[in-house]
Amino acid sequence: NAGVxxxxxxxxxxxxxxxxxxxxPISGHSxxxxxxxxxxxxxxxxxxxxNQAPIDDSGMPKxxxxxxxxxxxxxxxxxQSTQPQDSAVYLCASSLDPGGDYTFGSGTRLLVI
Amino acid sequence: QQxxxxxxxxxxxxxxxxxxxxxxxxxxTSDNFRWYRQHSGKGLEVLVSIFSDGxxxxxxxxxxxxxxxxxxxxxIREPQPSDSAVYLCAMSITSNxxxxxxxxxxxxxxxx
Numbered sequence: 001n002a003g004v005x006x007x008x009x010x011x012x013x014x015x016x017x018x019x020x021x022x023x024x025p026i027s028g029h030s031x032x033x034x035x036x037x038x039x040x041x042x043x044x045x046x047x048x049x050x051n052q053a054p055i056d057d058s059g060m061p062k063x064x065x066x067x068x069x070x071x072x073x074x075x076x077x078x079x080q081s082t083q084p085q086d087s088a089v090y091l092c093a094s095s096l097d098p099g100g101d102y103t104f105g106s107g108t109r110l111l112v113i
Numbered sequence: 114q115q116x117x118x119x120x121x122x123x124x125x126x127x128x129x130x131x132x133x134x135x136x137x138x139x140x141x142t143s144d145n146f147r148w149y150r151q152h153s154g155k156g157l158e159v160l161v162s163i164f165s166d167g168x169x170x171x172x173x174x175x176x177x178x179x180x181x182x183x184x185x186x187x188x189i190r191e192p193q194p195s196d197s198a199v200y201l202c203a204m205s206i207t208s209n210x211x212x213x214x215x216x217x218x219x220x221x222x223x224x225x
Contacts, residue, residue, distance in 0.1 A: 004156070031211050033211070033212070035215075042201075042215060042216070042217045042218060043201065043215040045212060045213075045214065048211060048212060050211065055211070056212055091156060091157070093156075093157075095211060098211055099145050099205060099211060100211075101147065101159045101162060102149075102157070102159065102203075102213070103159075104149075104156030104157040104158070105156050106154070106155055106156045107156055
């Protein structure tokens with residue numbers, strides 16, 4: 001079991017460019033979560049899926065952020081027209097059961113310059 | 114929405130001394146509490162899950178939950194330098210959702 005895999009580990013984009021982050025959850029886990037982590041805000045919930053269906057995207061900045069889960073083996077978080085304030089570590093997690101322990105990936109460190 | 118405050122923000126203890134971390138939450142509707150640890154540059158790993166008032170031990174890590182006082186704590190017995198990390202408490206927002214809210218974290222430094 002390789003755990004939750006996130007790619008890339010690091011990404012640098014210019015302001016206004018698009019960034020796509022990938023997450024491969026643990027096989028068999030039915031829920032996938034996206035969080036954003038910064039020094040100032042800590043861990044902020046963005047969105048999650050259960051059985052590939054979007055359940056709650058209340059943490060997503062509406063205009064430029066989108067997330068998808070086209071199949072049970074991966075999810076993507078896309079940020080259009082990136083801004084410096086989007087710089088953060090983006091963490092993906094998966095869980096087996098409702099309310100179960102999360103297993104986190106190592107994160108993607110996004111830097112927008 | 115559930116708010117979670119952690120204290121202290123940072124803590125330094127000597128190797129072998131007990132480390133105690135605290136977490137308070139804004140209302141008692143959650144029934145699902147966890148402590149996670151995050152080493153620098155890594156993802157989070159779950160340490161202890163606790164779902165009812167009282168104590169839950171996982172190796173050197175013991176969580177205490179008191180919902181009446183809106184408080185959950187983590188005690189680390191005989192901490193090692195390898196335990197130096199950020200510790201985050203997490204709780205589900207309600208009992209019928211997967212989503213959790215995390216505290217702001219306590220940075221623990223264990224000195225040899």
